[in-house]
Amino acid sequence: MCSPLRKKLLNITYKVVVPAAFIGLFFLIWEIICLSGAVSSLILPTPAATFKAFFTEGDLIMKHTGITLLEAVCGLACGVAVGFALAVLMDTFKVCGYGFKPLLVITQTIPTIVIAPLISLWMGYDVKPKILLVALTTFFPIAIGLADGYRATDADMTDLMRSMGANKWKIFWFLKFPNALPNFFSALKISTTYAIVGAVVSEWVGALGGLGFYILRLQRMYAYDAMFATIMWVIILSLLWLLILEIVKRCVIRWDKKEN
Amino acid sequence: MALLEVKGVTQVYDGVTIIEDVSFSVEKGETVCLIGASGVGKTTLFQVLSGLIAPASGVVLLNGENVVGKTGKVSYMLQKDLLLPFKTIIDNVSLPYRVGGMRKKKAREKVAPYFEQFGLQGTEKKYPGQLSGGMRQRAAFMRTYFFGHELMLLDEPFSALDEMTREDMYAWYMRIAAELNLSTVFISHNLEEALTLADRILVMAGRPGTIAHELKVERDGAEGDFTTSQSFAEYKKALKEYLK
Numbered sequence: 324m325c326s327p328l329r330k331k332l333l334n335i336t337y338k339v340v341v342p343a344a345f346i347g348l349f350f351l352i353w354e355i356i357c358l359s360g361a362v363s364s365l366i367l368p369t370p371a372a373t374f375k376a377f378f379t380e381g382d383l384i385m386k387h388t389g390i391t392l393l394e395a396v397c398g399l400a401c402g403v404a405v406g407f408a409l410a411v412l413m414d415t416f417k418v419c420g421y422g423f424k425p426l427l428v429i430t431q432t433i434p435t436i437v438i439a440p441l442i443s444l445w446m447g448y449d450v451k452p453k454i455l456l457v458a459l460t461t462f463f464p465i466a467i468g469l470a471d472g473y474r475a476t477d478a479d480m481t482d483l484m485r486s487m488g489a490n491k492w493k494i495f496w497f498l499k500f501p502n503a504l505p506n507f508f509s510a511l512k513i514s515t516t517y518a519i520v521g522a523v524v525s526e527w528v529g530a531l532g533g534l535g536f537y538i539l540r541l542q543r544m545y546a547y548d549a550m551f552a553t554i555m556w557v558i559i560l561s562l563l564w565l566l567i568l569e570i571v572k573r574c575v576i577r578w579d580k581k582e583n
Numbered sequence: 584m585a586l587l588e589v590k591g592v593t594q595v596y597d598g599v600t601i602i603e604d605v606s607f608s609v610e611k612g613e614t615v616c617l618i619g620a621s622g623v624g625k626t627t628l629f630q631v632l633s634g635l636i637a638p639a640s641g642v643v644l645l646n647g648e649n650v651v652g653k654t655g656k657v658s659y660m661l662q663k664d665l666l667l668p669f670k671t672i673i674d675n676v677s678l679p680y681r682v683g684g685m686r687k688k689k690a691r692e693k694v695a696p697y698f699e700q701f702g703l704q705g706t707e708k709k710y711p712g713q714l715s716g717g718m719r720q721r722a723a724f725m726r727t728y729f730f731g732h733e734l735m736l737l738d739e740p741f742s743a744l745d746e747m748t749r750e751d752m753y754a755w756y757m758r759i760a761a762e763l764n765l766s767t768v769f770i771s772h773n774l775e776e777a778l779t780l781a782d783r784i785l786v787m788a789g790r791p792g793t794i795a796h797e798l799k800v801e802r803d804g805a806e807g808d809f810t811t812s813q814s815f816a817e818y819k820k821a822l823k824e825y826l827k
Binding site: 477479480482483484485486487488489493497498501502504576577578 | 630633634635654655657659661662663665667668669670678679681682683710712730
């Protein structure tokens with residue numbers, strides 16, 4: 324029989340200590356490989372050099388982070404708004420449900436790297452085309468996730484709302500939307516990671532600033548330690564976004580945690 | 584004038600007649616039970632009475648007003664408790680007021696004093712998943728009460744409960760129905776439940792379903808506990824005959 328304290332300690336061990344140990348081990352192996360001379364430090368800098376570069380290049384990384392974050396946040400906001408509107412249309416009008424779905428799938432089969440130069444050509448090299456590209460990559464999971472959530476609403480619950488005299492709008496507001504919130508947050512998790520990646524990729528093909536632009540510049544300068552540091556920072560940024568999202572989700576979806 | 588008058592209601596689905604020429608009435612303060620085999624059309628009849636579906640023919644008069652196809656005229660509790668899992672009990676219970684356009688704070692204030700009467704004190708801020716089956720059923724019943732209409736339709740309200748909880752709920756329901764002078768039509772598959780709670784039992788039978796028999800339950804003559812009386816046994820026997 325496990326005591327509660329022992330159970331809690333085991334839980335922390337599995338969820339925090341073990342993953343941290345594996346990440347530490349990964350960096351250790353990387354460091355050993357570099358120090359052994361198996362791979363040239365010019366091609367693959369050591370984790371220590373990468374860590375050091377993060378501090379020496381910190382100001383520039385932060386400056387470019389601001390631009391990338393602006394593109395990612397604005398793009399994600401637009402993507403969520405468009406995804407939300409599409410999901411409502413698909414749920415409300417049967418013809419939209421059947422009509423939009425193939426179009427949505429087609430938009431997702433076009434690789435970002437292919438469409439990014441076109442969008443830059445049409446809209447220039449400032450942040451606007453990047454926002455558009457991020458919106459294009461993030462709206463799909465939101466639209467599909469929400470539409471599935473709306474569709475999964477219990478028909479008996481809809482009847483119950485109707486028997487109260489609720490119109491379509493009230494059924495949506497009091498029943499369908501809250502019912503789709505878990506789907507929405509799952510979709511948002513996917514879109515959030517797409518947002519950072521989409522912003523960085525769109526900066527590669529032509530930009531005046533941003534982490535993608537900076538990574539490309541560092542690559543051309545053969546400053547691989549700073550480049551790796553920036554890539555690591557992109558990963559940390561994505562993880563931080565996911566963490567913030569998880570906290571928001573736990574604040575919004577409180578009923579799941581309180582089930583018997 | 585009867586509170587509810589159902590006249591010649593017939594409903595057809597995909598060319599199949601589900602219920603045919605159903606007629607009955609319910610007086611104010613009366614509890615009527617609908618019993619019958621599965622598939623006889625009891626829930627279909629409730630959907631017609633609640634306005635969720637319009638019948639192929641016939642009329643439903645509530646206080647003399649034709650309410651065919653009109654929702655929001657009767658208080659309807661469906662088969663499952665259907666509490667919204669993402670809302671607290673007080674928000675579930677006050678939902679009819681919210682749907683009616685009332686602000687959340689005001690709606691909560693309106694329902695809060697009734698929690699004790701419905702045996703739900705202390706559950707206001709809990710979520711449905713935290714309550715037992717009996718408590719959930721009471722919460723669903725309380726929400727149905729706050730629809731605020733004169734007639735309540737309850738579709739197998741106690742079927743999901745265990746035997747012990749069900750016995751408690753019968754006593755609780757009879758007390759609350761008397762206190763609030765409720766007019767109720769409920770569906771049941773349980774003969775003892777029907778005889779314990781109803782003033783009148785309508786037996787649905789046949790394909791398509793129709794009201795085949797009617798039984799008025801007189802409790803006044805029974806000595807002591809009605810459920811253990813001779814007349815209760817005789818009523819039960821009669822119902823069994825009707826259902827054959």
